[in-house]
Amino acid sequence: NVSQLPSRKVSDKSQQILERNSRFIPGGMASVNRRTSQTLAFARGAGAYLWDVDGNRYVDYHAGFAPYILGHNDPDQQAAVNQSFADQLSNFGSGPTEQEGELAELFLQCVPTAERVQFLNSGSEATAQAIRVSRAATGREHVILIQGSYNGNQNVVAANLMDSVEMLGGRQAAGGEYPLNPITAGIPKGEAALLHPVEFNDLEAVENIARRYEIAALITEPVLQNIGIVKPDPGYHAGLRRLADHYGFKLIFDEVKTGFRAALGGYQAVCGVTPDLSTFGKAIANGFPIAALAGKTELMELAMSSDATRRVLIAGTYNAHPVTVSATLACLRKLADPELDVYGYLDRLSERLTDGLAECFDRHGLTATVVRQGSAHSFYFLPEPPRNWWEIISGHNFALDAKLRSLLIERGVYYFPTPTKQGSISFAHTAEDIEFTLQMMDDAIGSLNN
């Protein structure tokens, strides 16, 4: 219904900001992952909405790469942060604080499979530490990575997606192992040789590699949420658990995206498989910079080992910063509040959205599949939900995906303008936001042939 299309002002302000920033910051912004072909600079966010620098409003499904589970500028978090200043909670950087203990206790109540927890500043720190702990515990060095699982920016997890069909031949020849396609330059060859990427949902490849190398750890997002939403086959995680126990490596679930989003206890609470270690970030603090490394006591206590050859250094000036801890406590208390029933609300809204998207694609005769995991969702132009990255690059219509995202932005709906990126809804989204989004998707698809 075109009469309901929001009018949109577009100036070159976003582009100007990018150009000005680029005189000082390579790429014009602090994280290259935020660069897209369609530069949009935002001025503010509140609840389910973002406003760009031209004053246009968007229903936000990007959620800053997924942290915002309560919505932007959540009032309870704001009050908690203000209170932390009123209480003069400085970053003492000296001795324990009561608040970090409170947060740890609440965290462990939320994630019952974890026995101990440590707080860090970013997901990348947490995943790198998880691998370090696994290496210290096993005395081994090799690591199995999963294609399509983004686990951060550090050398130990920096394998990029394979982007060519030719790579498949090499993989088959190597018993399921992909050649390493490093995400960054500057990784020493010796370190790269310790990393073994395999496809998601391929237990045989994991076993082949576990037979050939002394594996310290396998790290994976339990649901791949950096290439849309790719779910595990029934029994996949139980299979990983069995292989880890049999071959003596540690199983690490990188729950930076699934943690506190798939469920209060993370995806491990959904699938019923307990990893040795897991990492959290993003939704744990609704947008504040904190991450957690959690796991079995015997592994986590390696930070305190009396044997210096096994002791792992977990330290950081800003670890458990009091302002961030206050914001995180406020977030977790809300997420854990049975009266609010955040997850029930998110599930209902998310289901309405994904059902509506599927109906919409169907109505327009598009071959598409919509995948949902709790409050996160994704759509692919494929007949079936993909089981791995390979099925996506070899079948998905990336051009149509990019085009639709761009048309939605023009209509006031913000999905990150890069194909396959997941959408996330927040507790601040309303049924009206969802209906508006569905109308705009319908209109965007209708305009494709114009």
Ligand code: PLP
């Ligand atoms: N692990 C997963 C699953 C992620 O999605 C990300 C970031 O997107 C990271 C780790 C890295 O977290 P950070 O960007 O906070 O370093």
